[in-house]
Amino acid sequence: MCGPTTNCLSPLRRDPDLKLSEHDLASLNGDLGSGAALAMGLLVAIASTDGARSFIDIVGAHIDGCLFHGRAGTDFVRALVDGGSQVKVPTTLNVSSLDLLHPDLYRGSDFTAEAARELMDLHVALGCAPTWTCAPYQLPDRPKLGSQIAWGESNAIVFANSVLGARTNRYGDFADLACAVTGRAPATGLHTGVGRLADVVVELDVPETVFAHDIFYPLLGFWLGANTGNGIAAIVGLPAATTEDDLQALGAAAASSGSTAMFHAVGITPEAPSLHECVKGVDLPTLSVGIEDLRDARARLGIGEGVVGAVSVGTPHLSSQELEKLSALTAGRRSRVPFYVNTGRNVLDEASTAAITSLEAFGATIVTDTCTYITPIMGPVDGPVLTNSGKWAYYAPANLGVEVVFAGLSECVEAALTGRINLSDPFLTS
Amino acid sequence: MRCLLDGEAIGPLQILTEPLSFWGGVDVESGQIIDPNHPQFGELVSGCILGLPHGRGSSSSATVLAEMIRIGSGPVGLILSEPDQILVAGGYVANVLYAKRFVVSVGDLPETSEGVFRLDADGLEQLGA
Numbered sequence: 304m305c306g307p308t309t310n311c312l313s314p315l316r317r318d319p320d321l322k323l324s325e326h327d328l329a330s331l332n333g334d335l336g337s338g339a340a341l342a343m344g345l346l347v348a349i350a351s352t353d354g355a356r357s358f359i360d361i362v363g364a365h366i367d368g369c370l371f372h373g374r375a376g377t378d379f380v381r382a383l384v385d386g387g388s389q390v391k392v393p394t395t396l397n398v399s400s401l402d403l404l405h406p407d408l409y410r411g412s413d414f415t416a417e418a419a420r421e422l423m424d425l426h427v428a429l430g431c432a433p434t435w436t437c438a439p440y441q442l443p444d445r446p447k448l449g450s451q452i453a454w455g456e457s458n459a460i461v462f463a464n465s466v467l468g469a470r471t472n473r474y475g476d477f478a479d480l481a482c483a484v485t486g487r488a489p490a491t492g493l494h495t496g497v498g499r500l501a502d503v504v505v506e507l508d509v510p511e512t513v514f515a516h517d518i519f520y521p522l523l524g525f526w527l528g529a530n531t532g533n534g535i536a537a538i539v540g541l542p543a544a545t546t547e548d549d550l551q552a553l554g555a556a557a558a559s560s561g562s563t564a565m566f567h568a569v570g571i572t573p574e575a576p577s578l579h580e581c582v583k584g585v586d587l588p589t590l591s592v593g594i595e596d597l598r599d600a601r602a603r604l605g606i607g608e609g610v611v612g613a614v615s616v617g618t619p620h621l622s623s624q625e626l627e628k629l630s631a632l633t634a635g636r637r638s639r640v641p642f643y644v645n646t647g648r649n650v651l652d653e654a655s656t657a658a659i660t661s662l663e664a665f666g667a668t669i670v671t672d673t674c675t676y677i678t679p680i681m682g683p684v685d686g687p688v689l690t691n692s693g694k695w696a697y698y699a700p701a702n703l704g705v706e707v708v709f710a711g712l713s714e715c716v717e718a719a720l721t722g723r724i725n726l727s728d729p730f731l732t733s
Numbered sequence: 734m735r736c737l738l739d740g741e742a743i744g745p746l747q748i749l750t751e752p753l754s755f756w757g758g759v760d761v762e763s764g765q766i767i768d769p770n771h772p773q774f775g776e777l778v779s780g781c782i783l784g785l786p787h788g789r790g791s792s793s794s795a796t797v798l799a800e801m802i803r804i805g806s807g808p809v810g811l812i813l814s815e816p817d818q819i820l821v822a823g824g825y826v827a828n829v830l831y832a833k834r835f836v837v838s839v840g841d842l843p844e845t846s847e848g849v850f851r852l853d854a855d856g857l858e859q860l861g862a
Binding site for chain 1: 736737738739740756757761768789791792793794795796797799800802803804816817818819821822823824825826827828829830834835836854
């Protein structure tokens with residue numbers, strides 16, 4: 304078989320301007336095992352694609368390849384394991400296809416469940432931490448400002464770059480793991496200072512009252528992704544009270560409707576103390592977002608009325624703060640429809656017994672390690688599914704074949720109590 | 734045309750007018766485009782030299798492309814208008830793990846035309862008259 308170490312029909316086109324360290328070369332040539340050769344070959348291929356001139360050391364990785372999409376994913380991780388590889392840096396794992404804490408929730412075939420479990424086990428065998436969350440920034444020891452990391456999972460990437468000020472490109476399946484087992488990443492794009500400057504300015508032309516509504520942030524994110532593509536926006540006008548959860552919702556929606564990997568919120572995010580410090584020169588294009596744009600975003604994410612089939616919240620995984628907020632909203636009440644809460648096992652570990660008891664009494668199904676939009680957990684629904692997540696609203700119709708209505712967290716709870724959708728927020732009525 | 738992944742592809746040309754997400758946008762088993770918003774919705778990518786602006790959306794497209802190459806439902810080569818490391822990663826892994834010769838090049842997309850073509854490191858050429 305031809306591999307990266309052989310010349311016979313090697314697929315590798317190495318950019319002659321790409322410099323490799325002695326260690327990189329030893330990895331590529333197979334001196335450090337066939338796993339290292341496979342990983343380094345892949346990194347050389349993507350570095351040459353992106354025009355990188357060298358590699359840098361990374362201090363952490365987050366892997367999105369543990370969700371089962373077919374045997375090719377499993378074969379790649381097995382080749383690394385069999386080839387003697389181990390992750391070189393602390394590495395966390397994204398959601399998988401299964402909820403290991405609540406295995407009975409899975410409604411798929413035994414065959415797929417076994418294949419999914421095998422893929423999870425192989426990642427753990429490489430030394431990855433079994434965190435199974437799409438919100439690795441809610442784990443302890445999250446990356447610091449300026450840290451070089453290699454993260455997969457679009458919402459995690461945009462949060463790491465924008466909110467933490469850590470530096471990662473958009474790594475896809477295979478590439479994130481190749482970075483983790485080599486401890487290296489191509490020195491290009493968002494890993495560099497100049498690659499992190501905004502190329503478009505976004506001004507908010509909305510009344511201040513909208514900032515108090517949680518759906519404002521994913522709606523702005525949806526608009527941002529759809530209108531700035533893979534650019535880096537400097538958003539001017541967000542209030543100082545904007546929370547990490549707000550920025551998480553904004554980023555996750557932007558990375559669904561577009562290829563957003565980073566944004567600056569001027570005066571809020573760490574690399575944007577002022578507009579002139581976070582932009583690429585002067586005379587940048589400037590876009591304005593008004594209330595009509597947000598209404599349009601909401602219409603595209605799904606509006607509706609009538610009977611609600613189910614509710615799903617927590618995409619990305621609910622933070623501890625959001626879990627406590629939800630538990631307060633549901634305390635002493637009872638949902639009339641299936642109500643799914645996606646969160647990380649780390650958040651569940653830290654949650655108060657009172658909060659869990661309250662959610663369970665409400666009738667909520669708590670899902671960890673995976674998410675309701677990517678794996679068969681929800682039962683048949685009689686009516687549209689309500690969600691407060693721009694990302695869930697974007698992907699679930701195609702993934703699950705369900706109709707979606709997008710709403711705020713408190714609207715989701717109210718609809719669950721009555722079994723009917725009653726949207727009354729200012730984006731529709733004023 | 735710049736070669737990103739060396740190999741050899743022989744097949745008909747299929748040119749997409751918009752970016753495509755392999756994850757969620759293509760049926761893995763049949764190779765049919767299932768994204769209802771895509772202009773080439775319903776068409777097949779299997780066995781084709783596929784021209785497209787670039788990939789789109791999920792980073793899981795790398796695994797989906799590799800899986801399609803593995804089971805034979807995927808295209809045999811790609812011509813991209815813009816470099817796309819996610820699709821290069823998928824092609825690279827398939828080539829190394831399964832001894833395939835999937836080829837990826839970047840350059841101007843050709844016009845749609847009938848006939849059989851060969852794509853390799855030297856570029857695209859039409860075979861026969």
